[in-house]
Amino acid sequence: MELTGAAALVTGAGSGLGAATAEALAAAGARVVALDLNAEGLAALAARCGAVPVVGDVAEQADVAGAIATAAGLGPLRIAVNCAGIAPAARVVGRSGAHDLALFEKTLRVNLTGTFNVLRLAAQRMQAEPPTAPDGERGVIVNTASIAAEDGQVGQCAYAASKAGVMGLTLPAARELAKSGIRVVTIAPGLFETPMLAGLPEPAQAAIRALPPFPARLGRPEEFAALVLAIAANPLLNGTTLRFDSALRLPP
Template sequence: MQLNDAAVLVTGAGSGLGAATAEALAAAGARVVAMDLNAEGLAALAARCDATPMAGDVASEADVATALEAAAGLGPLRLAVNCAGIAPGARVVGRGGAHDLALFERAIRVNLVGTFNVLRLAAQRMQALDPTAPDGERGVIVNTASIAAEDGQIGQCAYAASKAGVMGLTLPAARELAKSGIRVMTIAPGLFETPMLAGLPEAAQAAIRALPPFPARLGRPEEFARMVLAICANPLLNGTTLRLDSALRLPP
């Protein structure tokens, strides 16, 4: 997929993996629309790179449609990258009682419903584009799961379930959209330097930083962005989830 002058939507672009991805895509010549609920983060991103900020909720059909319309106004929509997500933590039964159902539903709404909402509306627009040579490709959709989808820890039921859902929709979506020349891929990051981690107590951060086998450090957001670029560049990457985790397997 050629990114130069192509329109791109990146969700969760106000910070972390999404912000790094938006910056990398803009540097590659793409015309980026950056979507997030974090208006301050979007403003900071727009000051660093050529990206159009769009405040919005990924689980809202109207908000996503508006962001895609803005992207389509910049050029042919060839790429959508789903980075928006939340990571609530709660036990199935904790000291305060059973897991709050609204918290579980919110994780599913943002992480899974939001991802599918962007996927379906972006694919609809991509189907109308002229295919590109040499393979007849029309577009690429990259989703973000987590290694927690496969080795979720205690207290991660909501988060792990939502990210497992993202992994589960990858292959059937890729199979269906293949006839239209649209690829669907998912990245499952391990532990990365993001605002989510920065919000934890220092002792918890130290324990987390000691987990990755090699490289024995946390991932950097720009390394996630490079994986997005690699997926765009390699047309054989389709319908699967790639772990980006330094061989890490999370303990219980």
């Protein structure tokens, strides 16, 4: 997939994995539209790499449709990257009672419904773009799951379920969109240096940093971004979920 002059949409681009991905795509020559609810983070991103900031909710049709229209005005939409997500922690039955149902529904709304909302609308736009040589490819959609989808820990039922859903839609979406020359690939990151981690108490952060076997450190957002570029470049990557985790398997 040639990125120079192409339009790209990145969600969750106000910080962390999304911000690094937006910067990498811009450096590769793409014209990036960055979608997030974090207006301050988007403004900082725009100043760094020239991405077009759009404040919006990935689970709202009008917000995503507007961001895609903005991207399509910059060039053919060739890549959409879903990085928006939340990771609340709550036990099925905790000290205060049963898991808050509204929190479970919110997590699925952002992580799963939001991902599908972007996927469906981006795919619709990509279908209208001319195919590229030599394979007739029109675009690629990269989703973000988590190794928690397979190694979910105590307190992660909502998060793990939402990310398992993202993994589950990858293959059927890729099979359906194959006829249009659109690929769908999911990345399941392990533990990365992101604002989500930075919000934890320092003892918890230290324990988490000790988990990855090799490299024995947390992933860096720019490494995630590099994988997105590799997926864009390699047309045989399709319909699969790539664990990206330093051989880490999360303990209970």
